[in-house]
Amino acid sequence: MAYEDVDVVIIGSGAAGGMAAWNLTRKGVKALMLEAGQKFERNQFWSHVKPWEARERRQRGESPPDWAGTPLRESPYETLPGKRFWLARVWGVGGKTNIWGRVSLRYSDLNFQEPAKDGWEIPWPITYKEIAPYYANVEKKIGVCGGGDDTPWLPGSSNHLPPPNLRCGEMLLRKAATRAKYPVVRIRRAVLTQAHNGRKPCHYCGACGRGCDIGAFFNSFDYLLKDSLETRRLELVENAIAEEILVNDEGLASGVRYFDRLTGDERTVPARRVIVAASAVDSTRLLLNSKSRQYPNGIGNGSDVIGRYLVEQFRLQVQAFAPELIGGPASNDDGISGGHIYIPRFEPTDEKRGYLRGFGIPISGVGCASNASFAKSLGGFGLSYKQAVKELYPALVKLIPYGEVLPYRHNRISVEGMPNDRFGYPLLRIEYAIGENERKMVSRMYDATEEILHQMKAEPLPYKHGEIDMPGTAIHEHGTCRMGEDPKRSALNRFNQMHEVKNVFVMDGSSFPTATEKNPTLTILALAWRASDYLAELMKRGEV
Amino acid sequence: MLAGHCLYCPLEKPMPESTRREVLISIAARGVAAQAFGATDYGLKAFAADQFRLLEQLVDMIVPDSDTPGARKGGVAAMIEKDAAADSGLKRQVQGALSRQSSDGFADTSPPARTALLTDYMIAGDERRHHFQLIKDLTVDGYFATEIGLLQEFGYQGNTYLAESPAANTRSTLDGLRRR
Known part of the structure; x- marks a missing residue:
């Protein structure tokens, strides 16, 4: 696909990026996806390797997929003394959906309305009624028992x-x-307890945490990206570490600078619209590192909320x-x-x-x-x-x-004063305490x-x-690029669109104003479906 | 393992590597008489021979032979040695624990005296308890990842292909227990 033909650049291929790619490409939108890692091949999974066999295999020099190693090597993070935070990231096609816990719980209106009721920080700008049809769509699409x-x-x-x-x-x-x-x-788990949408059911081997060798639980590649690639309207670029969103004189996103992880080559892809979906922490680092004359505090961050209000159960x-x-x-x-x-x-x-x-x-x-x-x-x-x-x-x-942890302004991800990664962009620091x-x-x-x-x-x-x-062990980071009605207190509107930069959407967990007590992926998928519907509608009307 | 280790943790501690000893012991456990292999049989990389012999004594005391082979026959000391050779932090910790026990003359005392010493370590309020716990943790992780520990001792049946998730059979489990 020629760069000039690309309608949307999507950064990240996990739950949010996968959903946006699938929903947009089926509507005729052409998308280019940047993924920092590469594909994990199912035949490499150690789903059926017994503990004693694993030892023998390692001795022979074999190893299972290195799920979390790449981000730790490429993009290590700092925490403050006495405030340890355990950050788990997966760079690779499908991201954390390759090995996620699969718990799929709907948030209730009690969750959505609670901040407005108790007055702690900003309310959610959406109601259960608005998101319920999307929950249903997602459940039918991915299969939730x-x-x-x-x-x-x-x-x-x-x-x-x-x-x-x-x-x-x-x-x-x-x-x-x-x-x-x-x-x-x-x-409620996204596990196929019976054949569903042509996919094989679970065989109850209990090794989901090592990746499913038959794809019997939702993962972004098998359930979303495969179909998107078949439309030939999606181009997936692996080993592409996105480091900066570029802007034009009007303050709109105009491109994405990324680096080839294997060759180190710098590349810039022009972008009419950008969807940021690299998981809460890495999306936030990218936004904070996208500094320009118009956005000296990071793209879309005039409100100084991006990076703040980190929440994790x-x-x-x-x-x-x-x-x-x-x-x-x-x-x-x-x-x-x-x-x-x-x-x-x-x-x-x-x-x-x-x-x-x-x-x-x-x-x-x-x-x-x-x-x-x-x-x-x-x-x-x-x-x-x-x-x-x-x-x-x-x-x-x-x-x-x-x-649930309340959103606190001082619980944050920041890049100021941090050393650079090998491509010259500041690494991230996490400050977090209950x-x-x-x-x-x-x-x-x-x-x-x-x-x-x-x-x-x-x-x-x-x-x-x-x-x-x-802290960090729930692996449910949220809140650092939150949605809300008030542009002074939030970075995104109710459709995950930046208040300040109309052609940038942030669709992952960073968009949640609160963490709630629940596992977030079902809601990430529902919000990404809803936001990409909205984006497609805006594109049709020529408004973005 | 970290106290807060996630259930679906992508950062699982890599399993330690297999050893010739483990393979041999595994064969032994299947019916061939277990042999006592000297430390030099597989080339120690992390520990001195006397340290290794002490380690073998310790794992054997923590999980001894019963109607199933214990941790020594399961090759657990060799696993720990192999892991320590690949991890200098672990090597330092285990050597620290072993040198303390060595200085107490642990290896040279009678079996009842060793049991008394190990009990002292277990309930001590100082670093001796720490040292004991380290060896115990490594023994548990190692032994219950072997065929002997998981299959023979526990009767582990998991990680296999099933048509459906087995139904809880609490009633028959309880009845079975009552009959015992």
Whole structure:
């Protein structure tokens, strides 16, 4: 495709970029996609390599796809002393959708309306009613399994594929949580529990985190980009590290400068419109590094909100043993990998409790796994220890509450004063810490977890009440290029279009004003579908 | 593994490499009598011979032989050695732990005295506990990633092709337990 023919340049090929490419190319739009990494080939996945075989293979010099290595080598990041942040990125076609957790939860109107109600920072500029049809479209397109359940905080859906059977530990956990008056629903995951849209169903090998060898869960390449490429209206450029969006005299985006990761060559592609979808953190770095006379603070950042208000759920983990299952036989508990049930958020903000927003409780690690990490936390050694580990192995359950973090101006991604990468563009720094609000919520999260385990009469492994996982480990970064009605307090309008630069759209998780307590990918896909519909409409009318 | 390690972490710690010893032991575990291989049999790269012998004693005490082979026969000490040879940080840590135990004369005492010493380490309030925990963590990670640990000891059935996700059979599990 000749550069002059390109209607839209899309930066990033993950959930948001893939959705934009698929939706636009099917409408006749010609797109060029820049992807910083390269394609991960399915036949290289170690989906069916047993732990002991993996060791042997490595000895022979073989290795599985290096999912996260490229960004760490090309674009390392800095955190401040005492404020560690664990950033996981995947550079490669499909991005993190190659190995994502696949949890697909709709945000509710309670989520969307909450900031407006409690007054903390800016409200979402959209309602559930506006996004609901897009949720439905996405669910039908990608295939999401789940139940017919519906709670105030977790809107139901009629599009779900059948949910997987529960594991023994989940049956017991559900009984206990229900007794403790917590709602329990079937997990909603983008896993094909039956053939869907011509794709093969899951074979329950439990190795989703190593990439699916048959593509039975949504990933951007198989489900979106393949079709886009077949239209011949998409050109995908691999190993293209986008470093700067260029602007013309009118302050509109006019091109994208990128570097070939393998040769180091600098290239510039002219752009009539740009879609930024490189994941929250890398999109933000690109925007901040796109400085010009018109935008000395980074493109579209006259409001100084880009980079700020970084939000990512905080979480904790408590492991315990279902007493009924201790000493039982081992079973195949792989399922669709990850929990088959979920405890959705159950409480509204109640200032009497002293904190805003809330949390949900994902369940995981139930039953027989391919390791015994839990045994490190068990006391003892020797024969009795070995026997105890064996008896406890089938009885493990793990609760991992995810709490919403309020957007704080000082939690941010910045590039000032950072050394340059090898192409001469500043690397990024992450400053992030939870606040008083979240510390109060942690206490409630532990209380709820303990209440459920108490009902179950389950003995937990040692843990410290109040301790949380390292920030970043939910891998749900949001907020650093947020949408809103007020251009002074937000960078994007309600259709992910920059307030200041009308031909730039930012479609990934950075556009979310809040993180909520939920996993974001379903909402990223829905918003990208909606935003690209809007862009196509503007293009048709000649308005952008 | 980090405390906050994500379930779907793309940064899984690389599995340590296999060794000749592991292969041999794996064969042994399938019915051929296990042999005791001297440290020099596979060329130590990270530890001295006496350190390695101590490491073997430790992993053997943490997960001993029962009706299934334990960590020593599972080749876990050799795995740790191999990993330490490729990771200078790990090597330093393990050597630190071993030299402490070595200076306590651990290897030369009687088996009951060793058990007493290891118990002391486990409950100590100082770095001895840290050292014990390091070796224990490595033993658990290593042993329960072998065929012996996962298949023979646990009866692991996962990572296979199924037509559907098995239904929870809590009732039969409970009945089975009651009958025991």
